[in-house]
Amino acid sequence: MEKLKFVILLLVLGIATVYGKCQLNQLQCKDKQIFSPEKCACVCDPIYVCPPNFVKHPVSCNCVCDPAVAAGIVCPKNKVVDPATCTCICDPKLEKLCAAQPKHLFNPYHCTCGCCVP
Numbered sequence: 606m607e608k609l610k611f612v613i614l615l616l617v618l619g620i621a622t623v624y625g626k627c628q629l630n631q632l633q634c635k636d637k638q639i640f641s642p643e644k645c646a647c648v649c650d651p652i653y654v655c656p657p658n659f660v661k662h663p664v665s666c667n668c669v670c671d672p673a674v675a676a677g678i679v680c681p682k683n684k685v686v687d688p689a690t691c692t693c694i695c696d697p698k699l700e701k702l703c704a705a706q707p708k709h710l711f712n713p714y715h716c717t718c719g720c721c722v723p
Contacts, residue, residue: 637666658691683716 627645634640634647641648649661655668662669670691678686680693687694695716703711703718710719 635666 627642629640629645629647631640637650637653638647639650640646649663649666653661653666653668655661658671658674659668660671661667670686670688674691675686675688678691678693680686683696683699684693685696686692695711695713699716699718700711700713703709706718706720708721711717712719
């Protein structure tokens with residue numbers, strides 16, 4: 606069982622070497638990734654550069670808000686930092702809670718739940 610967990614971990618990390626021979630190639634890499642024979646893994650293509658305040662996500666290679674920047678953003682009540690845009694957005698949990706209440710509507714401008722729909 607431990608050996609299986611180790612193999613799964615290696616596959617999740619993108620490392621696929623069997624008996625000293627790499628089993629991956631560029632075809633297994635996703636968008637924005639290139640194959641690294643040295644690492645026997647798909648890695649983020651360095652040609653894609655993130656704008657200021659953003660960093661590459663190590664798996665998807667998409668640009669996401671730098672956690673250090675996000676930590677410094679103070680959002681108003683009912684808002685949270687959106688990692689995709691580095692801006693404050695309505696807390697998705699509030700919208701879900703509002704949708705679960707009969708005859709209530711969510712106001713995305715004020716990030717509030719209002720009553721009542723006729």
